[in-house]
Amino acid sequence: MQSHTSVLNGACPENGTSMSAKEKQSSSKPGSPMVSNGDCTAVSSSKAPVVHLSNTNKEIVRIVGQHLCSLGLQKASEVLMAEAGCKLEHAAASKFREQVMEGQWTKVEATLLEMKPLLKHQRHLQKMRFLVMEQKFLELLEEGKMLDALTCLRNQITPLRIFINRVHLLSGFLMISNAQDLQKAANWEGKGSKSRSKLLEKLQGYLPISVMMPPNRLQSLLSQALEYQQSKCLFHNSVEPLNITTHSLLIDHTCIRQNFPSVTQQILNEHFDEVWYCKFSHNGKMLATGSKDSSVIVWDVDPISHKVTHARTLSGHTYGVSYLAWSPDDVHIIACGTDEASELWLWNAQTGELRTKMSHSSEDSLSCCCWSTDGKKYITGGTKGQFYQCDMDGNIQDSWEGVRVHSVGCLPDNKTVLAADTQQRVRAYNFDDMSDYNVIKEDHPVMSFSISSDGRLILLNVATQGVHLWDVEDQILVRKFQGVVQGFYTIFSTFGGASDEYIASGSEDNKVYIWHQSQEKPIETLSGHIKTVNCVSWNKAIPGMLASVSDDCTIRIWGPQVTSQSDSDDEVESQQCTGL
Numbered sequence: 001m002q003s004h005t006s007v008l009n010g011a012c013p014e015n016g017t018s019m020s021a022k023e024k025q026s027s028s029k030p031g032s033p034m035v036s037n038g039d040c041t042a043v044s045s046s047k048a049p050v051v052h053l054s055n056t057n058k059e060i061v062r063i064v065g066q067h068l069c070s071l072g073l074q075k076a077s078e079v080l081m082a083e084a085g086c087k088l089e090h091a092a093a094s095k096f097r098e099q100v101m102e103g104q105w106t107k108v109e110a111t112l113l114e115m116k117p118l119l120k121h122q123r124h125l126q127k128m129r130f131l132v133m134e135q136k137f138l139e140l141l142e143e144g145k146m147l148d149a150l151t152c153l154r155n156q157i158t159p160l161r162i163f164i165n166r167v168h169l170l171s172g173f174l175m176i177s178n179a180q181d182l183q184k185a186a187n188w189e190g191k192g193s194k195s196r197s198k199l200l201e202k203l204q205g206y207l208p209i210s211v212m213m214p215p216n217r218l219q220s221l222l223s224q225a226l227e228y229q230q231s232k233c234l235f236h237n238s239v240e241p242l243n244i245t246t247h248s249l250l251i252d253h254t255c256i257r258q259n260f261p262s263v264t265q266q267i268l269n270e271h272f273d274e275v276w277y278c279k280f281s282h283n284g285k286m287l288a289t290g291s292k293d294s295s296v297i298v299w300d301v302d303p304i305s306h307k308v309t310h311a312r313t314l315s316g317h318t319y320g321v322s323y324l325a326w327s328p329d330d331v332h333i334i335a336c337g338t339d340e341a342s343e344l345w346l347w348n349a350q351t352g353e354l355r356t357k358m359s360h361s362s363e364d365s366l367s368c369c370c371w372s373t374d375g376k377k378y379i380t381g382g383t384k385g386q387f388y389q390c391d392m393d394g395n396i397q398d399s400w401e402g403v404r405v406h407s408v409g410c411l412p413d414n415k416t417v418l419a420a421d422t423q424q425r426v427r428a429y430n431f432d433d434m435s436d437y438n439v440i441k442e443d444h445p446v447m448s449f450s451i452s453s454d455g456r457l458i459l460l461n462v463a464t465q466g467v468h469l470w471d472v473e474d475q476i477l478v479r480k481f482q483g484v485v486q487g488f489y490t491i492f493s494t495f496g497g498a499s500d501e502y503i504a505s506g507s508e509d510n511k512v513y514i515w516h517q518s519q520e521k522p523i524e525t526l527s528g529h530i531k532t533v534n535c536v537s538w539n540k541a542i543p544g545m546l547a548s549v550s551d552d553c554t555i556r557i558w559g560p561q562v563t564s565q566s567d568s569d570d571e572v573e574s575q576q577c578t579g580l
Contacts, residue, residue: 051083051084051085053084053085053086058084058086061080061081061084061086062081062086062087062088062089062213063213063217063218063221064080064218065077065080065081065086065088066088066213066217066218067217067218067219068080069088070216088213089210089211089212089213090115090118090210090211090212092111092114092115092118092211093207093211093212095111096108096111096112096115096212097200097212099111100132100196100199100200100203101193101196101197101200103136103139103191103196105132105133105135105136108132109129109132112125112128112129112132113125115207115211118207118208118211119206119207119208120206120207120208124206126160126162127162127206128203128206129156129160130157130160130162130163131199131202131203132199132203133152133156133157133160134157134166134170135195135196135199136152136156137149137152137153137157137170138173138182138186138188138191138195139191140152141173141174141176141182142179142182142183142190142191143191144177146174149174150174153167153170153171153174157170172185173185173186197215200215201214201215219244222244222249223244226242226243226244226247226253227241227242229242229252229253230242230253233253233254233255234255234516234518234519234523235255235256235257235259235260235523236253236255237255237259237260237261237497237498237501237502237543237544238498238543239498239543257524257561258560258561259544259560259561260524260544260560261514261524261544261545261546261558261559261560262524262526262558262560262561263558263559263560263561264526264528264556264557264558265306265557265558265559266307266308266556266557267554267555267556267557268289268299268308268310268554268555268556268557269553269554269555270297270310270313271289271291271293271295271297271553271554271555272291272293272553273291273292273293273320273553274291274292274531274534274550274551274553275289275290275291275292275534275549275550275551275553275554275555276290276291276292276320276321276322276323276534276535276549277289277290277321277322277323277324277492277534277535277549278290278324278535278536278537278547278548278549278555279324279325279326279537280301280537280538280539280540280541280545280547281326281330281349282326282328282330282540282541283330283541284301284303284539284540284541284542284545285300285301285303285330285541286298286299286300286301286311286330286349287299287301287308287537287539287547288324288326288333288349289324289547289549289555290317290320290321290322290323290324290335291320291321291553292320293320294315294316294317294318294319294320294321295313295314295315295317295321296313296314296315296317296321296324296333296335296347297310297311297312297313297314298311298312298313298314298333298349298352299311301539301542301545303541303542306542306544306545306557306559308547308557312352314335314345314347314352314354316345317335317337317341317345318337318341318343319337319338319340319341320337320338321335321336321337322336322337322338322367322490323335323336323367323368323369324336325369325370325371325378326349326371327371327375328371328373328374328375329375330349331348331349331350332346332347332348332349332355332392333346333347333349334346334347334369334371334378334380335347336366336367336368336369336380337366337367338367339365339367339382339383339384340365341365341366341367341382342359342360342361342362342363342364342365342366343357343358343359343364343366344357344358344359344366344369344380344394345357345358346358346378346392346394355392356392356393356394357394358380358390358394360386360388360396361386363384364382364384364386365381365382365383365384365385365386366380366381366382366386367381367382367383367406368380368381368382368405368406368407368408369381369408370408370409370410370417371410372410372414373410373411373412373413373414374414376391376392377389377390377391377392377397378390379408379410379417379431380408381403381404381405381408381419382404382405383404383405383406383422384404385401385402385403385404386399386403387399387400387401387403387405387419387429389417389431397431398431398434400429400431400434400436403419403421403429404421404422405419405420405421405422406420406421406422406445406446406447406448406490407419407420407446407447407448407449408420409449409450409451409458410451411428411451411455411472412454412455413455415430415431415432416428416429416430417429417430417431418439418449418451418458418472420446420447420448420449420460422445424441424442424443424444424445424446425438425439425440425441425442425446426438426439426440426442426446426449426458426460426470427439439458439470439472439475440458440460440470440475442460442462442465442468443465444462444463444464444465445462445463445488446460446461446462446463447461447462447463447486447488447489447490447491448460448461448490448491448492448493449461450492450493450494450495451472452495452500453495453500453540454500455472456471456472456473457469457470457471457472457478457495457500458470458472459493459494459495459503461486461490461491461492461493461505462486463486463487463488464486464487464488465480465486466480466481466482466483466484466485466486467480467481467484467486467493467503467505467513467515468480468481469481469503469517479517479520480520481503481505481513481515481520481522482520482521482522483507483513483521483522483525484505484506484507484513485507485508485509486507486508487508489508489532489534490534491505491506491507491508491532491533491534491535492505492506492534492535492536493505493506493536494536494537494538495538496514496538496540496543496546497538497543498543500517501516501517502514502515502516502517502538503515503516503517504536504538504546505536506532506533506534506535506536506548506549506550507532507533508532510527510529510530510531510532510533510550510552511525511526511527511529511533512525512526512529512533512536512546512548512558513525513526514526514546526548526558528556529548529550529552529554529556530550530552531550531551531552532550532551533548533549533550534549534550534551535548535549536548536549544559544560545557545558545559546558546559
């Protein structure tokens, strides 16, 4: 006789087996409903087991239920709530939400009175009524119903006796007849779902979460999780933030090391002596390098292939080029020399024409410079006591006597200039009111520094100490980075990556060191140069691109390790040997 496999607790019969007539009859008795389970039919219990959920699990169930509703799966949400013994929200909440989104302001006010016992504080009722009536008032104005709007203001908003300044502002809107002007003046999106959704978010802030949940709670939590994962990923170097619509939620986010700038993509060897400085333009389309051979070379950067090619050479700098500064619009570039240089060269980087050659005195030392944020002037100085603010034609507008500086930089406020002086300090100078104050005090000479894009952080290369990160506003040392070899040579470090989250620096041990701001130890050490690496520059427009220059007379362009690239390490080394 053929064997039978009975269906119990959702188990399906084996292929080739069937239920006996007695089993079928038994399974179809009242109280034992048939439950579909794939191609099989399973017996479910007549009474679901009681599930006891913790408060945390109940909140999770509610969040899932809310998300199901947002997808249009209302019935699925109701089944989930019933089985878990939870309520998605208070019965009045859904009615309240619907009324707000449909602009049924009379009904909204009535529902608010019903919900009064549920409020955190009774005084919140007045504030909620004000927000509702404000929305009503603005919508009436936009529709051109001036009399109705005035009635709302007089009879419904003013009697609340709160937010008096806002009421006065609303009364001024009565004089605006154009809808676009009204939206701009009120900082309001206009009548519709967008402004009503924002109103609902404000109203929800006054309601306990047991009454009404914040909208899109699951998406908010997932977005926060991705943001946290991104902040903890040491190699995340992308302009685009993680997004729940493009990133899989089934795995944690990680970036592999191969996508980080860690291998030499090009070696440029058109300088004939030590290369002292390099700097990408703000738009990332050009690279400028300065050398002991008295020249500046401007290179073009292909935004697609990321290949760097020679554009033009700017020659004639008597003492070599030890510092470069791009104007904010990337049209002009300033070239400074060593401490012995008394002149400064201002070039048009796009045409190769010399705009200005500034030389105030043969006794001057003009070895560093920076542009004002608006690009209308620049600041320059040196270790012999010169500190000037000049216009585009090289005319000195203001000067500070006796300030001996190694490095200068302008903060985003367009008036504060930071300068590292010979007394192991970084001081702030305001040329408008000629005021100054201390920002940082180190125990050893500050050889150079760079400022983050937002002006909050400053990165110092300190003699014999290495690279230090300071908070400018709080004037505190944030971190000392390990690994770099820094003696008394001037080495330049830089912020880098998509959001200045990385630090890169040259080193006297012929290497390039890269750190994440959150880590003291380097996450990458780049080898290839055979002499001191004097400067590094990170391309802000192409976060995976880094340049370094060295006393070995070469410029190296670093990029991600792309497996499909045919260039091998042997070929790169061959280029270096040929160039040297």
